[in-house]
Amino acid sequence: MTDRPNDRKKIGRLLGASGLMIGLLLASVAPAAANSLGDFLTDGSLLLNARYRYEHVDQSGFSKDAAAHTVRLRAGYQTPVFHGLQALLEVQATGHISNTFNDTVNGRTAYPVVPDPENFQLNRLQLRYTDVPDTALTVGRQEINLDDQRFVGAVAFRQNEQTFDAVRIDNTSLPGLSFTYIYLDRVNRVFGVYSSQNHFSGDVHLINIAYDLKQVGKVTAYAYLLGLDDAPSLSTQTYGASLTGRHPLSRFTSLSYRLEGATQEPYFNNPQRFDLTYLRGEFGLSSGLWSAMGGIEYLDGNNAIGFSTPLATLHKFQGLADVFLTTPASGIIDTYGKLGVAKNVTLGALRGVAISGWYHDFANPHGGTLGSEFDLDATLKFGPHVSTSLTYANYDGVKAYASRNRIWFTVELSN
Numbered sequence: 001m002t003d004r005p006n007d008r009k010k011i012g013r014l015l016g017a018s019g020l021m022i023g024l025l026l027a028s029v030a031p032a033a034a035n036s037l038g039d040f041l042t043d044g045s046l047l048l049n050a051r052y053r054y055e056h057v058d059q060s061g062f063s064k065d066a067a068a069h070t071v072r073l074r075a076g077y078q079t080p081v082f083h084g085l086q087a088l089l090e091v092q093a094t095g096h097i098s099n100t101f102n103d104t105v106n107g108r109t110a111y112p113v114v115p116d117p118e119n120f121q122l123n124r125l126q127l128r129y130t131d132v133p134d135t136a137l138t139v140g141r142q143e144i145n146l147d148d149q150r151f152v153g154a155v156a157f158r159q160n161e162q163t164f165d166a167v168r169i170d171n172t173s174l175p176g177l178s179f180t181y182i183y184l185d186r187v188n189r190v191f192g193v194y195s196s197q198n199h200f201s202g203d204v205h206l207i208n209i210a211y212d213l214k215q216v217g218k219v220t221a222y223a224y225l226l227g228l229d230d231a232p233s234l235s236t237q238t239y240g241a242s243l244t245g246r247h248p249l250s251r252f253t254s255l256s257y258r259l260e261g262a263t264q265e266p267y268f269n270n271p272q273r274f275d276l277t278y279l280r281g282e283f284g285l286s287s288g289l290w291s292a293m294g295g296i297e298y299l300d301g302n303n304a305i306g307f308s309t310p311l312a313t314l315h316k317f318q319g320l321a322d323v324f325l326t327t328p329a330s331g332i333i334d335t336y337g338k339l340g341v342a343k344n345v346t347l348g349a350l351r352g353v354a355i356s357g358w359y360h361d362f363a364n365p366h367g368g369t370l371g372s373e374f375d376l377d378a379t380l381k382f383g384p385h386v387s388t389s390l391t392y393a394n395y396d397g398v399k400a401y402a403s404r405n406r407i408w409f410t411v412e413l414s415n
Contacts, residue, residue, distance in 0.1 A: 033080055034079070034081065039082070044077055044079040047077065047090055048414065048415045049414040050073050051073075052070075052071050053069075053070050053071075054067070055101075055408050056068075056407040059405075060402040060403045062111060064111050066101035066102065066111045066113070067100045067101060068101040068114040069097035072092065072094045072159040073095075074090055074123060081130070084130050085127065085128070086127075086130070088124055088125070088127075090125070092119070092161075093119065094118055094159045094160055101114040102114065103117040105194050117160070118192065119193060121188075123163060124142055126139065126141060127140055133173070135169065135171045136169070137167075137168070137169055139166075139168075140165070141165050141166075142164060144206075145313070146180070146208050146222070147208070147220060147222075149312060149316060150260075150280075150312055151312050153311070154313065155314070155315065157313070157315045160192050161190065162189055164188070165187075166185075167182070167184075176211055176212040176213075178209070178210045178211075181205075186199055186200070186201050199230070200234075200311075202226070202235070204224075204225065204226050204227060205223075206222075206223075209222070217244050217245025217246075218243070218245065219243055220242045220244070221240070222241070223237070224236075225238075226267060227268030232269040234270075235266065235270040236264050236267050237267035239263055240263070240278065241262075242259065242280075253286070253287050255283070255285060256286065257282065257284070258295070259280070260278070261279050263275065263278075272305060274302050274304070274305055276301065278300065282295030290339070291338075292339050294337040296334065296336070297317070301331030301365070304329055305329055306332070319373040319393065320377075320393040320406070323371070323397070324362070324370075324401075330364050330366055331365045332362060332370060333362070333364075336361070337358070338359075339357050340356040341353075342355075349382045349383055350380060353378075353380055355376075355378045357374070358375040359374055370398060370401060371395060371401055373393065373394065374393075374394045376391070376392045377391040388409075389410045391406075
């Protein structure tokens, strides 16, 4: 691993300073409208967040288990609105308390991967303008989450989140209709500034249009055109649509659903030829305390390349063990179910409890199994600023995909 003493000193200083700030300033005033330029510069909100995580990985094929103790600190400032303008600046540092894991850049390949490398970077720097009726323009480095993040997301689970250097326009001029267009030329990935995989650059156009059909649900149509200079095989044009909704069945119970389909072809500098399909159907029942959901997701493959979603929050899909971050060349069918219990409580400092369990069965569309997975997550919330969670994932694999157990313990503080 290359020694970076100056960068380590920067990380250490930011960790210490941000930790002190978070301890002293867990709550801040929400930004209001500024009356003057001076107010715009001085009367905003301090943005503070700290997260400690322990991640353990026991994976077949490795003689050593990964044991990653990491801490992520963010500090930023958001101005109030002044003549429709609002600015935001946020820096981030990720540090290691232990080094017994492969963070993708430290060269410790005897251990399984935990992709949370040490990092010090500008996380967000954006300017938002809202003085045009029903329209918002956001320019700069920003978080982007579209729909449920299956195609575009900020990967908030990892210590280094994914951000985008982009221009974004949101418009809601027509009743029931929302329109989003985003142009971006850089994706700042979760691997940090020291990785050769730290970003994608290119020309990316994202179009997302949603219409509320009232009693039926929300219909969303999208076109995602990814021209990636650094990853030609991931340059794709994806066109799709979804229908989502929730309807009451009784006074206490409701039904939710999601139906989605998309097609994907090569785009920009992609030298390959393919025409792939994405399908998803999901139904759920929920009451005040419990929820149950089941679904099936199909990502096509032509035995040379699988349907790709490189800008997605992939950890949310196909199991928490992160086995299928890249779709197999033959494709994959994920049949899954989830049971959950959630309760807002008032018991001392405790304010909320949520427990969820998932089961996934993975299959090759051309026949045969790709393994199965069981996940369990428990989250406790203490007041408005503190939460802690314990998560377990067990993937029972096949020859091409190693079995593994992953455990996460997380404590997060935010204002």
